[in-house]
Amino acid sequence: MSLRHFIIGLSVSFGLAWLSVVVIPFVKMRNLAPIALNAEEPDSGPYFPKRAGRVANGAEIYASNGCYNCHTQVVRPTYAGNDLFRADWGGLKADPERGDTRRETNAYDFLGEKFAHIGVSRVGPDLSNVGRRVEAIYSPENPSRWLYAHLFNPRYEADREKSTCPSFRFMFDEKEVGTGLSDDAVTFSDGRSPGSDTTEFVPNSDAKALVSYLLSMKKDQPVPASIDFAPKKAEEK
Amino acid sequence: MSSTAQSIQDAKLRADIDRSLRHPVMFFMTSGAAWLAVSIILGLISSAKVHSPEFLSGFGWLTYGRVFPAHIAALVYGWGFQAAFGVMIWLMARLSRQECKSAGIILAAGHVWNFAVSIGLLGILGGAGTGVPWMEFPTFIWPVLLVTYFVIVVWSFIQFRVRPSGYVYISQWYIMAAMVWFPWIFLTANLLVFVFQGHPVMAAGIAAWFKSGLIFLFFTPVALAASYYLAPKVTGRPIFSYTLAKLGFWSLAIIAPWAGMQKLTGAPIPFFLPYLGAAATALLFIPALAAGVNILRTTLASPEAVEQSPSLRFSVAGIIGLLVFGFAGLFLNLPGSSLKLTQFSLSGYGFEILALYSFFSFIMFGAIYFIVPRITRREWLSRRLISMHFFFSVYGIIAVSVVALFGGLMQGIGQEEWIQPWINAATRTYPYAIFITIAWAFILFSNVFFFLHLTLMWLRLGRRSSHPTLLVSHHGGSSPHGAEGDIDNAGPGSADAHAH
């Protein structure tokens, strides 16, 4: 076998996979066609799950601090895993207004991000709907308080004593307390706050961006019928 | 030419080749070993943080999310690539019977590579990582790495092209393939993830494809090239079957480029992509089996060589690692059963360490133990240091295999038990995490000996002897070190065993 034949053979065997698995899917997926929100009403506009919050900045902090090594951001359909059966991963099982809002991740859920942090492993829970969980279940009156407390000391609360999440203390600045604790100073659920009698811990801009990003993760909006695989819809039909 | 005159000519050519390559290859080996030590320390720290999160906590640059990617980056780009460069350059020069005329350029490029990896690592620890698994270096680093890579390996490409007529060795095909595959996957992945704008989930898929490609299309062929060289060379026997070797090579070339996307099963990308990836990864046991059978049958025909020669012992251990790794790829990626359990578990990390350490690194150690005496014209100082290196690495890597193949499955089973609260699944990891920390401790211990030994050789403090340092000592008069002990420029009897 000559060098030329070798290179050609290599190019063909590699190129076939390169085209089929990498390049063509990449090109085709760039221009994902918008789906009409309601196929019957042409004026309803496209399905546009706009995310509120500092998605781009927060995603950068999420990436550079390696959260994707322990947390995933994908709710797998039932043929690929049991994620959807959990009560608060794909959405809420018992949302007061909408009932069961759980759904698997769809291609429009990463709007605003350049790289989807699907995740490497699950040491911690999936984060696709962490914003929904925090606002509906953990701390509705002050969602960001829960997240700042978790980032500062993940092991403080009794139900998460065994958490192995690293402490992101370095994202908080210790400041002198003014006339009272600042609005976003770290406080735990028992009302106590770290720091001495005269100091408080206030999130820096990285922490604020990260928490804003996490609170934007509410991927359980209603979806158009063409990508809605929830079983009860089939029953209604 | 008479055969004796020819063999003297050959011996002289071999010595010339070795001398021309001494500086770049020793540089790559030694600095690679240093990076290995750095990577293992980082791996130990990150593994400790998995079960003891308050260990060294509170510092930004040591947070788990930065230390772990730094560990992988040092292992892959620091140790893996530099060991591969050293081996590729030396092997191709020897097999193509060419002296290296660009040693200076290669050495300079090697320093640039080192510098780039250092900056990249500092970038990751400093909080500028990109968040793309195995591509975490800040984005200005990858073009530097690509250009440096070209400057290092292109001379070997040229050497192959202008080689004298004659037999083409299997190793040469594997080295050429690795040389060409890496820039193909590296350029594609970096352009599609960082430069061209595409769909975020597809970018994640391509990163997963790149990770798999790096393992199967660069590190695997380089390791196979080294073992296809060492096995016949050290045992003095021909490769068991050339046809099987060709089958192994082309099956790798055809199957491996499809693998990788099984990491994204269930994610919103076209359905066929992850399942093709899982199928390809599972089928890769075919080239693993082909190469494994071939090399093992070659070496086990002379078991005393495996027992005595450090290079061969490490290579055989590496080939056994290849077989474990190949079959792990089969068992961990079955779409109906194990894939959903292992997709987001320790199995992934264990699988990668199986590939990078139990297979690739062991064979690289074997190659280093072979090559370094020849280019420094000194022998290894102590067989006990080599034995320590071997056994502690083996202990460590067995622990990692257990975790990968068993612990990951257990963790995955816990994850799939959706009725239980998440903390149940999370705490299942605990014992396996401790196991991994112990494994890294063993491996660090073993590599301390290795690095020490290698540095002494680099400083030309090895034994001046033409008797190789073997793992088995012969007491009494038939000691290979000769009657006088260390300094022994013995005659023909010892030269035969050493005429490589």
Place this chain on the structure above:
Amino acid sequence: MDSSRDNLFTRFTTFWWALFVFAGFGVLLAVIWLFNNSEPKNLEDVVAETRYKNKEEVLKAQATALPQEAIDKAISVVATQLAASKPAAVSTDAQIVPGSARAKAKEAGGSVDPSAINKEAAESKDPVDPAIVEKGKASYLLCGACHGQNGEGVPMAGPPLAGSEWVTGPVSNLAIIGFRGIIGPITVAGKEHKEFVAGMAPMAAAMSDEDFAAVLTYIRNSFGNKASQVKPEWVKAFRGEIGKPQLPTSELIQPEAK
């Protein structure tokens, strides 16, 4: 494959071949990219398309309803008016941002009872002062952009004022509409209009009582309408409405259809 291959020329060409082979798929990728590098369609832009379409139509309609020549003619009048007007107080109700806490507090506050004013306006037999009507006509120029210079209404922009029962109806409606704006469908002269998606802004919030009353008097006595003159103090009574959000017609007093 003989040793004469090992020459400088072969080495040189092999170097460039190596470069070509190494970069091969990268070059291929760049070529594919050249043909496929259009900006992907942003969902934001897709959603915004209907908004931009509406905006285009409104702008076009306004351009016909308020042509440049009319604007040029009116500039001196408007300029004189502006020069003669007194500087605004530091804090007026017109400066309240709709939806802000202060606006909400105002909304929570009570509304003025309009029945006395409406009764007075309906029963007033005073003659209409032509000077006031002229003054109102000068100010009407801007209103005409949406309602038509002859009160005929402008498609997509504003309903007709000619023959409108709202114009000749209760004065409180007009004052509140001027100070708060209107949103949602409105029925004028038997025809329901749903096309004014943006509604009407509170155009009178920054006008003085006299000017606003003059404009109202003008529209109540033009385009075929006939109704009583509007007194500035009637308009002043509703100043508290400024800062409240646009209201739907259901919250106004429904006028008797003609």
